[in-house]
Amino acid sequence: MTARKIPPSGSMQATAHERVYAELRQGLMNGDFIPGQRLVVRKIAERFETSAMPVREALRRLVSEEALFDHSNRGVIVPEASVDVISDIVRVRCLIEGSATEWAAATITLPELEAIDELNERMKACTTVDGSEKxxxxxxxxxxxxxxxxxxxxxxxxxxxxxxxxxPWLNIMRGEATLGLGLDYHAEILAALRAGDGVKARRALVADISDAADMMLRAASAPPPATGRTSARRRAAMPVTQASR
Incomplete structure (x- = not known):
């Protein structure tokens, strides 16, 4: 019987680092974290059942990509953003993502269209607070x-x-009042892609981003309540109907 070869510890650490990095990166893009949230090494290590070293490496990597910020007093946090920063990111998103959508109309395949349509149907089934993460x-x-x-x-x-x-600012979309608001635009994007109409697909995509951005900007600019108990990052995680009160 041949003994199973055990990978060196360095290789295991690298694998753990890649796993933690990929999961955190995906979570940031999904809106699983909120602006200003502190990422604690110990808690992340417990969640992924790994040691602190791979977590620190993953966090350092995300800081270098400007996805996270290493605060001198608070440690590694999800960056908070001003109205100006959000507006700038949205403007660039409309330009770059709009172009990609327009190009896709000329190159997308039928299986890809079917996969996108299926994802949109799954979104329709998740338009309650319980389904917000999915x-x-x-x-x-x-x-x-x-x-x-x-x-x-x-x-x-x-x-x-x-x-x-x-x-992280997509977190405001977790409210029942905001879930599903982009589905009409998704239907327009799909119809345009099926028709090979890149200009129309781009227009619908930009409208989708812009509408979501309006909610983000309202949450970011909402004044704190009179009690002062609700922080900006907490307001960002609320549905706009609550955050703007």
Whole structure:
């Protein structure tokens, strides 16, 4: 009987680091974290059943990508953003993601269209607060399936960096009042892609991003309540109907 070869500890650490990094990165793009949230090494290590070293490496990597911020007093946190920063990111998203969507209309395949349609149907089934986590994950998959169909690796990498910055603000979409608001735009995008109409697909995509951005900006600019007990990051995680009160 041949003994099973045990990988060296360095290899195991690298594997754990990649797993933690990938999960945190995906969580940021899905809106699983809120602006200003502190990421505690010990808690993350417990969640992933690993040691602190792979977690620290993953956090350092995300800080270098500007997805996280290493605060001198608070440690590693999800960056908070001003109205100006959010507006700037949205403007670039509309430009880059709009272009990718327009290009996709000329190169997308039938199986890809069917996969995107299925993701949109799954989103429709998650339009309650209980389904909000899945809703945002399916939303990211819906968009990135389109961007992959554009056949531009460089563009997709840029878009991923943008979503790392914008993702935490998508947390406001977890409210029952806001879930499902982009589905009409998704239907328009799908119809345009099926028709090979890149201009119309781009227009619907930009409208989808812009409407979501309006809610983010309202949450970011909402004044604190008179009691002062609700922080900006807490307001960002609320549905807009609550955050703006």
């Amino acid at each position: 809703y945002l994950a399916f939303n990211r998959q819906f968009h990135f399936q389109i961007y992959r169909a554009a056949r531009s690796v460089a563009t997709q990498q840029i878009i991923e960096r943008l979503w790392l910055r914008a993702g």
